Amino acid sequence: MSSKIRVIFVDDEPKALGAIRRMLRFKMSDWDLAFAESGADALALFAEKPFDVIVSDIRMPEMDGAELLRRVKEDYHKTIRIALSGQVGLSEVVRSIRSVHQYISKPCDAGDLIAKIEGALKSREILSDSTMQELVAEIETLPVLPHVFKSIEEELARQEPSIKKIAELISMDVGLVAKILKLINSPYFGLPTQVDSIFQAITMLGLDTISSLIVGTHLFSMYDGKSMPDFSLTMLWEHSFRVSNIARIIAEYEGLDKATIVQARMAGLLHDVGKLILVSYFPEQYHEVLNIVSKERKSVHSAEFEVFGTTHAQVGAYLMGLWGMAGEVVYGIGYHHSYDEYDMSISMLVSMANMIDHQCIIIHEDYNRFVLNNSVLRGQGGKKIEEWTSHIAKNWDGIVQFNVLDKDMINLLRE
Template structure:
């Protein structure tokens, strides 16, 4: 395959395919592009070669896009699957959601189409192991905390469920948050791209849609803590929410623009989603990671690398890239343990926020404290750290004993 990316477009309307071919003429030296006018023709082409990306219409006669993409997910799980479709019904979204990585609305200009495809492919730069790429590409659902999911089910089944209560419950589980964010990209919903919160997303989606998606689609599986008792999903998500807020406060203190603050908050919230993927997919091997942490006191990403050949940061970034998260959020997730520049970028801020929280709250006494990388701090780093921690302490009291840990945090971060 080399550096040439193979992309297959599937649509029953020849005029649509002709338009795409014309739009993407400038990519002919970079992409190997083929076209199919039906699901059956697309499968025939796959018998001859495997494509990197498939972009399919949803509404087609005979084998529709939902069935085609589901077949491809089962038979060729490593393929990036994108739905390019106009207005479709909720039932069609429900049928396709487990097989689709991203949705793109029709009509679509060349820039949007290329950006979506290249953003999904760019995630491979973070996760380079082909076996792990195939694993992540197969993932269609994320495990959730059973108690949170049951509370949502109970609320949705009431005669007059509360949007704010459901939003608050969903916000307690990162797996639910990630999936709702993916759903926002569906052209069926037609929601704006600058959603600022889960509450806003749920309000715009509406309760009936939320009820159908959560209760009727089996998009979520229950996380069995007995399979890996050494890992508490609740504590992991509490850490993610704290990192999200710490990152937001640092960004606000540095007077970054509103969009960056939204992105940094989302990257902080999702920065550890890869731990869930590894722990759920490989509980026995992840138990080895936790044992290695206890024995060596090495950072978790180093122990994951020795066991899996990759880390939760890389795994999480790849999945979120496939699901259509912005490149800034994906890089914030993928490099939160390895960023080495002081540039107030999203990866840098998430890295610092993660380190600060690990100093303030001991999630697991077996974990060694993470030492900050001096390269992500400005020259007057002591003063800047004090400034950030003071601002966090004044504006958000969610971290245990933050006020009495200021000097201790800085001392440990710089050891």
């Protein structure tokens, strides 16, 4: 039996399918590729054997892409659904929005297309258990990326993206500008100077960090706190910012490359978004999670596993993978409670940053600081963590209530 990933591309233009076939010919040893010129042909191929990924054009005669992806969602809910299309009207977006995991704009080069598909597949690797699949099947729709983010993605895809253009796009949403500037200027982001414009923010932080900020802001703003008043959105947001900044500071201290620093910051910022999904869709069960945490003094992720059979880390990785985040960012989110290698990967940086924040920031007397069973602490990481926390305390202006981990505390964290 073949273990290849099965991917089907659907487009009524034979030339478009031919171009994709040529672009991906070197993936044929890894992927089982199929091509269909209509929705009906695609469903016939699904009936023979389901696909792991479907990439479909939206504008097609007879059965359009929105209808095709809707049917795939109903009958093959584990299939990752991607729309690869040119400019489409608002009505077409609305019709397909509940059935599409992510949109990819035409034209798209092979590298971008492969990265999007593999990023989505990595999220499924993290969430391969049947319990998670059942939970995902219950969710009618996942939050959709805001229009501003998609416009920025299109600009970033250009050979020479314009910071000025991206600043203009963000500035179209006054509320988003206000939120981003407020967050950037908070002590949790750790910038040395006041930032008073989006252009300045992009120049200082880079386009990738600003893009992840937009995603995070959108996710947190969609949450309705009325359904669960005992869940603190503010504390979660502030924790996410601190983890993002701690991961960045460690990466810079260790002299890692710019791409790793950016991805560590992104993964840190988004590492807990899975909590928002669980709280939003399963508030009653999450009440039970918080009761277990409070009464039994367990960590949140262990209580989540007890109730759901999965954790917010896995759910968040799934969401970010489906949205096309880089594979390393997806892994960093998915394994931020369980990674145990000292390798300076995104996963290690986020895992250590998360542990440092839970141990070094004292929110209140009853704050449940979990102890991480992490083999990193038994090796070189155990020696490094004292250096890192000392460096963080000295180089993070505005951070308060940060306790440096000494050798005695580190020994308590060991297995």
